[in-house]
Amino acid sequence: MNAKPGRPRTLTIDQIIDAVLAEGLGTFSMPSIAGRLxxxxxxxxxxxxxxxxxxxxxxxxxxxxxxxxxxxxxxxxHLEQIGEMFWTLCGHYPGYDLTALRSRNVSPGFLEMVLPHIEALQREGLEVTDATAAVEFVRGLVLTSSIDAARLRYVETRGDLPEHAIPGFADPEKWAGRGWYRRHLSTWLDGLSQRVAVLQPSAAGRTAV
Structure with missing residues (x-):
């Protein structure tokens, strides 16, 4: 016997999430998900x-x-590999980069999963605020670099644009997806290494006492 018209279909949250991922994180709407389901x-x-x-x-x-x-x-x-993990997410879930940047709230799952990494970075000599900032910096750099790389790939296909006036932007790495990201990350990590070198002796001294 057919269900009466208008009778709500029983769904699970997992089915709805599956529909969003199939539709695309960056493009889905509530009506489009309802239609898909x-x-x-x-x-x-x-x-x-x-x-x-x-x-x-x-x-x-x-x-x-x-x-x-x-x-x-x-x-x-560790931080470099966290960056590679976020690149994997950007590639596997279209729209992940924009969605992660725009979302007003952080999911409980992210907080639960990231905490052991912050604690591990602390064991390596980073203070808790530096460890948290480092993870957030890498995450943000991947997300913005992923968005920028997509924009640059589009620009590269156009033949009506002038040559770059800024020498650094003419570097082919700027147009190679992760090349520019790795330059930014390396520069930032070099600076963080100096901070860690200063903090580690202090931490060792406190442990000895």
Missing amino acids: GVVHSGLYRYFTDREDLVVQVMDRIARQAPWPSTDLPWRE
């Missing part, structure tokens, strides 16, 4: 208060399933 638009609000609430839960799943690196790495390699 074959339900009325208003039915989604039985599960989520608004689109932002749905975004947070999608990002929560992504964070929990992300290929986080080992926490046993030296601090510099």
Whole structure:
């Protein structure tokens, strides 16, 4: 026997999240997800208060399933590998970069997954504020670099633009996706290494006492 017209279809949160990832993080809307699932638009609000609430839960799943690196790495390699992990997410989930930057809320899953990495960086000699700032810097640099790389790939296809007036921007690495990102990251990590070198003797002294 067919269900009566208008009868709400039973869904799970996982099914809705699957639909968002299939639709695309950067382009989905509540009506488009409802259409993909074959339900009325208003039915989604039985599960989520608004689109932002749905975004947070999608990002929560992504964070929990992300290929986080080992926490046993030296601090510099650790941060580099966290960066590579975020690049993987940007490549695997179209729209992840813009969504992560625009989202007003941080998912519980991200906080849960990132905490062991901040603690590991502390064991390597970073203060908690420096460890937290370092992870956030790498994350933000990947997200903005991913967005910028997409824009530059589009610009590169146009033949009506003048040559770059800024010499550094004429470097082919600027147009090679991660080349410019790695230059920025290396410069920042070089500066952080000097800070760690200053802090480590102080930390050792406090431990000895």
